[in-house]
Amino acid sequence: MKRKVFLLTLVTVCVSIILMFQYIDTECNDFTDLVQELNDKDTGTIRDEIIKDLKTKKILGVGESTHGTKEFYDLKTKILESFIEDDISVNILLEITIPDGQILDNYLNDSTESDVLKKINYTLLKNTSFKTLLDKCQQANNNNRKNKIRIYGIDPSYDQSLAEHLYERIMCSGPETNTPNELVKYFKNLRFNQLTEISIAQREGIKIKLVHLKESVVANADLTYILAIDQFLQAIRRLEVPIYSLESTGIRDSCMAKNIELIVSNHINEHNIIFAHNEHLRLNANSHIPSMGSYLNNSFRENYYPIAVEFIQGKYRVNDHSRTSVYYSKNNDGWLSGIVLNKTAPVFMKTNNKYFDRATNLHAIGGAYRSTLFKSENLMKEYRAIIIFSNGTQTQEID
Numbered sequence: 001m002k003r004k005v006f007l008l009t010l011v012t013v014c015v016s017i018i019l020m021f022q023y024i025d026t027e028c029n030d031f032t033d034l035v036q037e038l039n040d041k042d043t044g045t046i047r048d049e050i051i052k053d054l055k056t057k058k059i060l061g062v063g064e065s066t067h068g069t070k071e072f073y074d075l076k077t078k079i080l081e082s083f084i085e086d087d088i089s090v091n092i093l094l095e096i097t098i099p100d101g102q103i104l105d106n107y108l109n110d111s112t113e114s115d116v117l118k119k120i121n122y123t124l125l126k127n128t129s130f131k132t133l134l135d136k137c138q139q140a141n142n143n144n145r146k147n148k149i150r151i152y153g154i155d156p157s158y159d160q161s162l163a164e165h166l167y168e169r170i171m172c173s174g175p176e177t178n179t180p181n182e183l184v185k186y187f188k189n190l191r192f193n194q195l196t197e198i199s200i201a202q203r204e205g206i207k208i209k210l211v212h213l214k215e216s217v218v219a220n221a222d223l224t225y226i227l228a229i230d231q232f233l234q235a236i237r238r239l240e241v242p243i244y245s246l247e248s249t250g251i252r253d254s255c256m257a258k259n260i261e262l263i264v265s266n267h268i269n270e271h272n273i274i275f276a277h278n279e280h281l282r283l284n285a286n287s288h289i290p291s292m293g294s295y296l297n298n299s300f301r302e303n304y305y306p307i308a309v310e311f312i313q314g315k316y317r318v319n320d321h322s323r324t325s326v327y328y329s330k331n332n333d334g335w336l337s338g339i340v341l342n343k344t345a346p347v348f349m350k351t352n353n354k355y356f357d358r359a360t361n362l363h364a365i366g367g368a369y370r371s372t373l374f375k376s377e378n379l380m381k382e383y384r385a386i387i388i389f390s391n392g393t394q395t396q397e398i399d
Contacts, residue, residue, distance in 0.1 A: 038075075038348040038387055050348055051082045054305075058271060059264060061293065061306035063278035063383075067095075068317030069392045072309055073129035075346070076275055077136060080149075083271065084140045089147030091267050092137070093154050093260055095276035096122045098231045099165035101153025102224060108138045108149055117398055121161065123319050127395035147270075152227070154259040154274075156234040156252065158195040163187060169228040173221060183213050195235055196243065207236050223266045227259060234258075250289040253280060257295035264300075274306075281306035282382045308383040311392030327394050346389040 040047050046054075054060060062079065064072040083090045094101055100120040107116040116134070117126045137149045167187045170179055186209055192198050214229050234255040241247045256276075264272050274281065280292040283306065296304045313331045 036348050038346045046078050046082060047348075051079070054079065055083065055086070055088065055271075057305035058303045059260075059274065059296065059300055059305065060271070061274040061276065061281040061296075061304065063276065063281045063306065063308045065278055065308075065310045066316040066318070066392075067124040067277065068127070068395045069311060069314075070127075070129050070395050071311060071346070071389045071392055073127070073133055073395065075309065075387065076273075077129075077133045079273070080133065081136060083273075084136070084145070084149075087145060087147055089267075089270040091150045091152060091263065091270055091272045093152050093263060093272055093274045093276075094125075095155055095256070095274075095280065096120070096125065096153040097155050097157035097161065098153040098224075098227050098259070099157060099161040100125075101151055102165060102168075104134065104153075105151040107134060108141050108151060121157070121159065123325075124317070124395075126398045127317070128398060129395050131398060150267075152259075152263050154256045154263075154276075156231045156238060156255055158235050158239075160192060160194075162195065162232050162235060163190040163192070166228040166232055169222070169225040173225045178218060179213070179216055183209060183216070187213075196239060203236050203239060207233065210236075223263065227262065230259065230262070231255075246289050253290065253292040254295060256280065257292045257299075260292070260296060261299055278308045278310070278383075281308070284381055305384045306382075308386045309388075310386065311389040313390070314392035315394045316392055317394040317397070325397050330392070346387055348387050349385060 036047070036050070038046055038050060045051075060079075062076055066072070080090070080092070094104075096104075100122050103116065103119050107113050117131060120126070137151075141148050167184075167190075170184055170187060173179070190206070192202075195203065210229060210233050214233070217226060217229070234251075238248050238251045238255070241251065260272070260274065276292070282291045282293045283297045284291065284294055293304070293306050296306075311330070315327055315329050318326050318328060
């Protein structure tokens with residue numbers, strides 16, 4: 001009797017193992033079928049069938065696992081070139097401060113500015129690859145393009161640029177905004193080094209003035225004027241909690257989402273491309289903190305199309321706390337390596353497949369300073385697609 005039970009158990013185990021390997025093999029075949037090379041082998045451009053589909057998305061999010069990988073900027077340039085060729089009206093929404101965004105937007109319409117990247121605070125954009133992207137957009141705008149490319153920053157800042165930018169927008173908005181003279185004088189004379197360094201009472205005083213300023217805004221006020229007021233209020237709101245806390249991170253993502261919603265509402269018939277970190281673009285909350293993408297998904301549903309972008313191995317550039325460039329290496333032998341590393345071009349995969357129902361890992365490097373491994377329990381619920389490069393190289397800093 002015991003022998004029969006043992007034999008029956010052994011047979012059951014063997015059958016289970018066979019079925020398991022058949023299942024894994026089927027899943028791998030299904031997964032391999034998803035892989036499509038992003039670039040056309042002959043031209044090096046993004047394949048027609050892929051870019052044609054991306055052009056139908058009104059709010060396209062193109063992510064990045066690092067802010068300092070050359071290939072990611074090259075990808076963004078290729079996507080923008082395809083929009084430019086078809087004269088599609090597009091706004092570029094960057095994970096930088098609103099004042100920095102205004103500087104870059106001014107550059108697109110002023111060919112005389114040669115050192116534009118030296119004027120912005122966000123140092124990781126000061127690289128040759130991003131400068132190439134900017135110059136392509138500027139050239140398109142200078143060629144009497146019907147639909148001008150615009151750039152907007154979406155991230156609140158904390159330094160003196162907050163006050164300087166707001167005063168500039170007040171003066172550029174014209175008399176029709178009917179801004180009270182006392183508020184004009186107040187923001188003209190407002191000085192601080194960092195918003196984090198002034199007292200809570202001082203911040204509250206600034207907040208009261210900002211609320212009064214926002215109440216005076218007329219219905220047809222310029223979008224950049226409204227954004228300048230909102231980002232100042234957003235910065236103060238973030239400082240009401242510990243700056244490096246999860247709550248502060250959640251406030252930041254909600255603020256960026258609100259800024260995007262305001263921009264999109266003012267460009268309702270245009271395309272909007274968001275360039276931001278994978279973590280911000282994801283559709284769902286992380287550790288119970290809603291991401292920017294989760295807010296956008298609630299607002300725009302299928303019109304919001306976030307793509308995670310990653311590389312398997314190579315180098316990338318980050319900045320330490322003194323804003324000095326540091327270079328790191330990455331070597332990932334994870335679940336994608338065997339499929340991607342034998343490809344000569346980056347691969348594109350839509351996530352609407354049963355393979356992505358299972359727990360998977362997606363490497364994500366957090367902003368400028370830290371490196372973490374982001375584990376997604378269900379990748380198809382986080383992004384609409386992923387683009388993966390086999391090798392990454394660090395961006396080249398502009399002196």
